[in-house]
Amino acid sequence: MQIAKVRGTVVSTHKEPTLRGVKLLLVQFIDEEGQLLPKYEVAGDQVGAGLDEWVLISRGSAARQMEGSEKRPIDAMVVAIIDTVNVENRLLYSKKEQYR
Amino acid sequence: MQIAKVRGTVVSTHKEPTLRGVKLLLVQFIDEEGQLLPKYEVAGDQVGAGLDEWVLISRGSAARQMEGSEKRPIDAMVVAIIDTVNVENRLLYSKKEQYR
Amino acid sequence: MQIAKVRGTVVSTHKEPTLRGVKLLLVQFIDEEGQLLPKYEVAGDQVGAGLDEWVLISRGSAARQMEGSEKRPIDAMVVAIIDTVNVENRLLYSKKEQYR
Amino acid sequence: MQIAKVRGTVVSTHKEPTLRGVKLLLVQFIDEEGQLLPKYEVAGDQVGAGLDEWVLISRGSAARQMEGSEKRPIDAMVVAIIDTVNVENRLLYSKKEQYR
Amino acid sequence: MQIAKVRGTVVSTHKEPTLRGVKLLLVQFIDEEGQLLPKYEVAGDQVGAGLDEWVLISRGSAARQMEGSEKRPIDAMVVAIIDTVNVENRLLYSKKEQYR
Numbered sequence: 001m002q003i004a005k006v007r008g009t010v011v012s013t014h015k016e017p018t019l020r021g022v023k024l025l026l027v028q029f030i031d032e033e034g035q036l037l038p039k040y041e042v043a044g045d046q047v048g049a050g051l052d053e054w055v056l057i058s059r060g061s062a063a064r065q066m067e068g069s070e071k072r073p074i075d076a077m078v079v080a081i082i083d084t085v086n087v088e089n090r091l092l093y094s095k096k097e098q099y100r
Numbered sequence: 101m102q103i104a105k106v107r108g109t110v111v112s113t114h115k116e117p118t119l120r121g122v123k124l125l126l127v128q129f130i131d132e133e134g135q136l137l138p139k140y141e142v143a144g145d146q147v148g149a150g151l152d153e154w155v156l157i158s159r160g161s162a163a164r165q166m167e168g169s170e171k172r173p174i175d176a177m178v179v180a181i182i183d184t185v186n187v188e189n190r191l192l193y194s195k196k197e198q199y200r
Numbered sequence: 201m202q203i204a205k206v207r208g209t210v211v212s213t214h215k216e217p218t219l220r221g222v223k224l225l226l227v228q229f230i231d232e233e234g235q236l237l238p239k240y241e242v243a244g245d246q247v248g249a250g251l252d253e254w255v256l257i258s259r260g261s262a263a264r265q266m267e268g269s270e271k272r273p274i275d276a277m278v279v280a281i282i283d284t285v286n287v288e289n290r291l292l293y294s295k296k297e298q299y300r
Numbered sequence: 301m302q303i304a305k306v307r308g309t310v311v312s313t314h315k316e317p318t319l320r321g322v323k324l325l326l327v328q329f330i331d332e333e334g335q336l337l338p339k340y341e342v343a344g345d346q347v348g349a350g351l352d353e354w355v356l357i358s359r360g361s362a363a364r365q366m367e368g369s370e371k372r373p374i375d376a377m378v379v380a381i382i383d384t385v386n387v388e389n390r391l392l393y394s395k396k397e398q399y400r
Numbered sequence: 401m402q403i404a405k406v407r408g409t410v411v412s413t414h415k416e417p418t419l420r421g422v423k424l425l426l427v428q429f430i431d432e433e434g435q436l437l438p439k440y441e442v443a444g445d446q447v448g449a450g451l452d453e454w455v456l457i458s459r460g461s462a463a464r465q466m467e468g469s470e471k472r473p474i475d476a477m478v479v480a481i482i483d484t485v486n487v488e489n490r491l492l493y494s495k496k497e498q499y500r
Contacts, residue, residue, distance in 0.1 A: 001342040001376055003310070007132065008187040010103070012156060015180030016147060016166060024156070026187060028132060032307065032328060032340040040132040042101040042156060047316060051188070056312060056324070056342060061161045061361045062375035066316055073179045075162035076101055079373045080315030087308040087326060088351070107232065108287040110203070112256060115280030116247065116266060124256070126287060128232060140232040142201040142256060151288070161261045173279045175262035176201055207432065208487040210403070212456060215480030216447060216466055224401075224456070226487060228432060240432040242401040242456060251488070261461045273479045275462035276401055301442040301476055303410070332407065332428060332440040347416060356412060356424070356442060361461045362475035366416055379473045380415030387408040387426060388451070
């Protein structure tokens with residue numbers, strides 16, 4: 001999985017019928033130093049992530065292993081909202097710290 | 101999924117029989133600033149996207165999760181025509197604005 | 201899918217039994233300007249593509265969605281021989297033009 | 301599969317229910333000279349790898365081929381803790397040597 | 401599929417049980433000129449490839465389409481030992497020539 005930051009949303013009314021009701025988030029990937037990478041993805045979201053939150057993205061067929069999405073043409077999905085990221089026992093990111 | 105712009109079409113008469121009747125679009129990927137990337141894909145289209153429209157592309161096995169395509173050797177598919185893309189609450193793209 | 205040009209062949213006698221009888225083509229990818237990219241693939245071919253022809257390559261599990269290949273360890277397959285590629289209504293490639 | 305070094309952990313309480321109980325490791329990929337690459341992955345771990353250990357990572361649908369993970373939205377998994385890596389009969393890495 | 405050269409081996413005793421008995425080779429990819437690329441993979445081997453041999457690697461779910469490997473968490477597999485590679489009717493590689 002990859003760590004990404006929620007940067008925005010994508011809206012479409014003219015789409016594959018099975019995508020109706022699926023929220024589409026624009027997320028940007030983050031490197032192991034916590035910096036934004038020039039790489040983004042549009043991911044389905046059933047977890048309810050908010051703008052600027054760090055999330056975990058699963059891609060490929062894994063993205064469909066969520067209740068109700070098994071038959072959806074989705075290749076990227078938010079699977080978790082991240083609380084903390086530790087690198088070599090150093091706290092790289094903490095959701096609480098972001099909102100103090 | 102990735103955001104892309106419809107740039108053209110690919111036509112083939114000598115092909116895998118199950119691909120008959122599938123429209124093939126040449127799409128070029130767009131970055132998070134809305135600029136064209138030097139990366140393209142040939143995607144199947146069952147949604148009916150037009151030239152220059154921004155679309156959402158699903159790749160891998162997700163591309164087959166569309167009615168009638170489950171057994172087709174397709175690894176990229178247009179799954180939506182995009183209305184708007186918002187980044188940090190700023191409108192990056194709006195289909196309506198394009199055609200005013 | 202990706203557009204590629206047939207550049208050569210790969211032959212192997214010592215291989216996974218289910219690959220017997222499968223023709224293996226060396227193809228090189230082409231960018232949206234029609235230029236060869238420094239990226240190639242070895243793809244199975246059940247369509248009968250010839251040297252220098254432009255073809256469409258499907259990769260991943262899509263490559264197995266061809267009659268007889270469902271259980272083969274193949275991750276790239278020629279799925280079509282391309283007749284024309286149009287970009288912004290400009291003819292980028294035409295098979296007929298190549299052989300006039 | 302890819303060789304990677306365990307660099308840290310990712311913790312999430314607000315996640316896809318099926319991910320509960322799955323340990324998430326932050327791993328960084330290693331090249332064929334044994335140097336860290338600027339590429340990381342978040343991988344599930346059912347093998348019990350420790351910080352700084354070299355591990356083998358499987359990605360894509362292969363990551364779900366582990367007992368209990370078949371239906372989890374996981375696209376990367378630790379599948380082995382590496383004892384030795386030999387390149388051209390030269391010992392590139394030995395777990396024992398690391399802890400002498 | 402990709403062409404690669406066998407460069408070494410990876411050994412692990414502490415691993416996912418279904419990987420027991422699977423030989424793991426370190427292979428390095430080769431470009432269309434026959435030069436080594438700075439990209440490697442660890443691949444399962446049921447074909448019996450030797451050091452320095454050119455092999456064909458299948459990745460993704462295709463890597464599991466080998467007898468006994470359907471349920472193994474393997475995402476890359478040696479599927480053939482290459483005899484010859486021809487590019488534009490020029491012999492780029494011949495196994496026999498290597499061992500004359």
